[in-house]
Amino acid sequence: QVQLVxxxxxxxxxxxxxxxxxAASGRTFSxxxxxxxxxxxxxxxxxxxxxxxxxxxxxxxxxxxxGRFTISRDNAKNTVYLxxxxxxxxxxxxxxxxxxxxxSGRYYxxxxxxxxxxxxxxxxxx
Numbered sequence: 001q002v003q004l005v006x007x008x009x010x011x012x013x014x015x016x017x018x019x020x021x022x023a024a025s026g027r028t029f030s031x032x033x034x035x036x037x038x039x040x041x042x043x044x045x046x047x048x049x050x051x052x053x054x055x056x057x058x059x060x061x062x063x064x065x066x067g068r069f070t071i072s073r074d075n076a077k078n079t080v081y082l083x084x085x086x087x088x089x090x091x092x093x094x095x096x097x098x099x100x101x102x103x104s105g106r107y108y109x110x111x112x113x114x115x116x117x118x119x120x121x122x123x124x125x126x
Contacts (some may be wrong), residue, residue, distance in 0.1 A: 002026040002115045004097050009120030012087055016124070020082040022117060023099030028078055030054060034100045035080040036107055037071065039093035039122075048098070049108040052080060060107060065091075087124045094119040 018071040022035060029035060036051040050071040052059045059071045070083040080097060098113035106112040 002118035006117040006120040011123045017085045018078045030075045041093040
């Protein structure tokens, strides 16, 4: 059974940084996986943040985080990271990682993923 566990959330001042981790158990990310990060602010729908795809050389980012967030992977640790720099109050949300095994060519919507973590809260104070 696949489990995704996020960690690394917390409270940070605007301009600060956090690194989120998404660790998988039950399956190896390197086997043609696609791992994405989404976030959901209060009263808002869950929104795409970033994705890394073992079938593609280029990670993809939402326009709102380009240049500030970096998604990366550590195959040895079976973990995907989201480095978040220059954080803004509008980045405040619960952040979720999600995974899919097998190429689909789609990554932007929640339904493009099969497995989800429980979420980790990120709060950015002004």
